Amino acid sequence: MPEESTPRRERKRTVQQMVIVGVIATAIGIAIGLSIHWFPPADSTQADQIDTLWDVLVIATVPVFVLVTVIVCFSVLEFRMRPGEENLDGPPIHGNTKLEVIWTAVPAILIVGLVTYAYVVMRDIEEAPAAGNERVVTVTGQQFTWTFAYNEGGKKFSTAQLYLPAGQSVKFDVKSKDVIHDFWVPDFRMKIDAVPGITTHYRVTPKNPGAIGDHPIVCAELCGLGHAFMRQTAHVLSKPDFDKWLQKMTAKPAGGGGGGAAAAVDAKALFTAGDADTGATACATCHTLADAGAKGQVGPDLDKVLKGKDAAFIKESILEPDKEIAPGFQPGVMPSNFGDTLSPEQVDALVKYLSEVTNK
């Protein structure tokens, strides 16, 4: 039904208006996109590059979204059916080869550019530093905790928290004891799965001095019940502080974790404050124990659940906490790596202390 009425719209002006609105909207969109505080602090040299890539992606993609949205909105405004047009049809336009070539070629060019840039960034953030200037830390994931193993000048020790010097590249060898985990430090931007059977890697250089402080470590791959709680801390220390810490750790006997070499272990202090050197969590953070004045609510009340239990049970509960779970609590919450991060002396002292105070 060819309609003889006047052309429905003045197209030239519509296009002009659309271009103007589109340019303004793009500018506003990019401004918003760049001003949103997207990322956590950028505390590794790798982080800066990834954050810049993000900004480039925002600048490159906002115009695409604006283009589509503006055309949809203008079509709705300009070409919506008005009263009396119920039986009107649009013009039978079947295509336009020139346009189709343009909207194939332009996105293709954009994509080639972005992919090339992303490739360059990838090469940069994974590049190894000059030989000898890198520390290796072995990160082992297990349900539901991370253990960090150091090998410093032949001395091996393990910790429950990650300690790194600022300004020096560190390579993580990531392993898993059971299922797949993912070792992620959001402030460093890097992550990799911990896969049973293979060792995976990545490297970061914490910024000096910007990164000095604490950074959350997160498990990013669903690993079971305690996945959400598999959070620990990376402590970035200044070079002198780190060296001091290293000295303290390597002065201790090899194997096991920290713990006084000769001095008797103060089990009560260990219970309330944890081990500051390895970062082993204090029992008191989660448990209640009247003798130590601890009032933690996350785990079972030790005054109650340990009453009448023998030393072997207490030891098992520390080393393999998921073997027997107190009623009303979930497995997978308590770290299962105290065998690695406490020395045998520390464990024995804790067992002795706990069985004394709960069986009074």
Next chain:
Amino acid sequence: MPVALRVPGWWRALEFTILGVAFSYALTIGLRALFGYDPLLDGEAVLAVALLLTPLFFLVGIGCFDYWFYWASGRPTRPEDHSGHGARSWRDYFRVNTDHKVIGVQYVVTSFFFLFVGGLLAMLMRAELAAPGRQFVDANTFNGLFSVHASLLIFLFVIPVFAGLANFVLPLMIGAPDMAFPRLNALSYWMLPLAGTMMLLSFAAPGGSFASGWTAYAPLSTSAPIGQEFFTIGVQFAGASSIATALNFLVTIITMRAPGMSFFRMPLLVWANFSTSLLVVIATPFIAASQFFVLLDRGLGFNFFNPVKGGDVLMYQHVFWFYSHPAVYIMMLPGFGIISEILAVKARKPIFGYRMMAFSLLAIVVLGFTVWAHHMFVSGMQPWIRVPMMVTTAIIAIPTGIKIFSWLATLWRGVLHLDTPMLFALGFLTMFTCGGISGVMLAMIPLTIHVSDTYFIVAHIHYVLFGGSLFTIFAGVYYWFPKMTGRMYDERLGRLHFWLTFIFFNLTFGPMHIIGVQGMPRRVYDYADKFATWNLVISIFAFILGLSTLVFAYNMIASWRGGPRAVANPWRALTLEWQVSSPPPIFNFDAIPTVVGGPYEYGVPGAVHGVFKGAEVPAPAGTHATTTAE
């Protein structure tokens, strides 16, 4: 024996289900006795066998195999008896029926049931996530909630609802009296409720429902409690259903087009389902394989994924994603087809660049098989694989871009009828563009290293599957509602539904981009305190989004029961399904149509897509359309 237990139907299905359970017990106990295992009764073994066999017994009982059994045993099969064809009352929708229109409605209604169940699970998740720490479910239940939510919505909603819509519409569109294999079609449908019931039943399993996500990564899934098997086996039935339907579509499209319906006169919905079916037939066996690996690892100690015994953990992911990436397109291409139909009709213009639209679908099919490992950028696989996968992933944006721009050009200078289907189609255009953009961002390896496994991914897939797929599904359901039910839906409620969905969808999933980049991992039931505010906000908007679906449910139910009668062609569309009455006659066409032109010749004076020769070309029931070609 009472008649009810001998004729196909629910009583016989119940009888056979009980038989199936009994047989599973007998088989397991018998085999264990034979091999001298102790104890004879092993719950997990019985369950695995029962989950595999009982559904088959049920299918026999309800009557899916009667015809084939008659034929195989040499009894008369009564080929001209169409008693199992067409619906005469609502009860016929609860029986094995071979009419593609009945099956289409069964599919759509069943999958929408699972949409509501899956959505309800999402509401429970958002309630738990409203504040850090434990609210009202424990970690195990929460992991189960998101696992079942995703599995139901992927395998029991998005994939089958598209199969359902196409089941109803596609034979009509190509001028065929039915699908090529009507009995196979019925069998495909009946496997679905079984798969869905199985996944829901997992909540009753000791140790809770399956809780390793819809991805069921090994070795978490191979070491999980028994609830995992409900997923492992449920997926097999959903997958088998999907493959059988896809074969049916392929054969129907290739062999049963009306005279004159060349491939390049087919509506784009037919092209889209042709492409999707190719993907399903090639890719779906891979997820079946991945889950059989898990089943064999769990049940029989095959150690496919046990590194201590030489197993390879990463292999699971490669096999799984070789299906599950193409699955993303299985969940999107049919929606592309729906949008093409609606935009052409509602803008009163031909689809811009019809051939490029068809070719870009095929390009996506081919490219879709070359990108699977982009889900594994941080999996620890060989690092070099990441680069070619990044390139192919980015390239997929080009055919997708061609489709978006062609749709925009279709709108331009049209006469836009802004009713509910059109609003959802336009909403799809903008929201899917958003999801596509975050998809291109995710192709970039360095960015993905940071955001993979975070809420940014959750936001991305919901923009693609909710803002993308679900918007097209809503659009399609509103668009074909008059044809399927013979009634008109309530336009005002439809628009209300659109605006509520559009606004609260963005408010729910938009902020997830931000908390994802900030560092909130996905699949956690507890999170750092700094994400608390956003999570509360998201939860509140999610509840409103959930409530908005009630408007849709009310509109559909009330309009189906008492809406005004629909005319044959309320949208003045050219495609063939609108040239017959609403709802269509039992064998679709009283006279076989001859196709004389393209499907979208809007604005061309006097153009028609198909002509009906009238009474001189009678179409005997059950005859193939092609046999009457001149």
